[in-house]
Amino acid sequence: MDALLPLSQLDELLATSDHLVIALPLTDQTRRILDKNRIAMLKRGAVVHNIARGGLLDEDALIERLRDGSLGGAALDVFEREPLPADSPFWELPNVLVTPHLAGHHAEVGALLFQQFKLNLARFLDGKALECVADFSRGY
Template sequence: MAVILSTHALHPRATAMLERAGELRIASALDTDTLVRETRDAAVIIVRAPLPSEIFVGTHGIRAAIRHGAGLDMIPVEAATEAGVLVANVPGVNARSVAEHVLFVTLALLRRFRAIDRDLRDGGWLAGRDHANAARELAGRTIGIVGMGAVGRQVAAIAHHGFGLAVLGNSRSGAGFPDFVRPVGIDELVVQSDIVVLACPLTPETTGLMSRRRIFSMRRDAILVNVSRGAVVDDEALIAALREGRLAGAALDVFKTQPLPADHPYLGFDNVIVTPHLAGITEESMMAMGVGAAEEAVRVLSGALPVNLRNPEVLERYRTRFPV
């Protein structure tokens, strides 16, 4: 039976599908040496953690690396392509989960939920209630979304149709804008928005996109929400802006270093909501991502190509390794 290695345990429905298709194994650890050793006899890898490029070097039988989700930054695509390995993903299936998270943390910041909850528990009813005078409503505000993929469009739809917000959007492709989203340049977006949401993929062009200049050009009462990748934001600039009171707050789900160190400055701000890269994780999305990845694995093992093949340039090498 073909060996399918997953970096993490999967939803029971996905597990059942893969166990019918081959021998499913879960990585015993995520360090380079372990992953290289445990993927040597694998035909398919289900990816929920960063893969070292070393697994694609030398003799192996890997047919495909399939991302459990959308972002491909966990897969060394160039190394996989060079080795004749298919790369696939499951785009869009957790977009609703991420979008709901964006609005959840935005409301929590505007209504000062962290401080209210803490002071109510520590100081009593009135201590918590005192924060309400400085709370703000979401209605009537402008949200600017960087990245108009599945997540960006879901955020836009909930913000506009659910809360009546004006929506600005920015996309590298210049496409994908619903008719209620006004396309603008990134610099105009950060200046005009009350809430700036980063929902773009990590690429060389988006690395450091939220620079010191752009962060300091945001409104003093604005909020920054990052559900993209940590490297999109200049951390030092954001920390400086928060310390100087240049922003009303931030909600960060992703970081350059994960897990976030226990002494990181972000953890010391009342007006910063920090979550451990979970915006897209719910019962529903885990089932959808797991089943989607399992379906792609089954296709590959049956001799077909993934529906969401992300490195089509690999096909000649792949067909040489695995003739039809």
């Protein structure tokens, strides 16, 4: 990784990146953040990796750029509609890797979640603030 930039620099990042890894929460502010215009900004030959939420990008615009060869490929773990319909063009594109919403799963995830639960239970019993609490007003 060469850089980790704030959203305010997204447009310049799109034009210069060989790989774009999407790892954002889906909120009102991020829905379709990669719309048709931003997908068109992607560097020729770039590869898009979406490990976050399907609603973050315009799938039709992505398909168009993958079909015309502007993009090198895509690795997609999430989609606007899940499970991904059998007639989705993503299944047929040779430059697309489709995975079944499992990017966040690994051998240690269960143990890590249990450790966080135990930590928060102890904090709760001690009257302390909990860690890793979802803020639904922010969308995550």
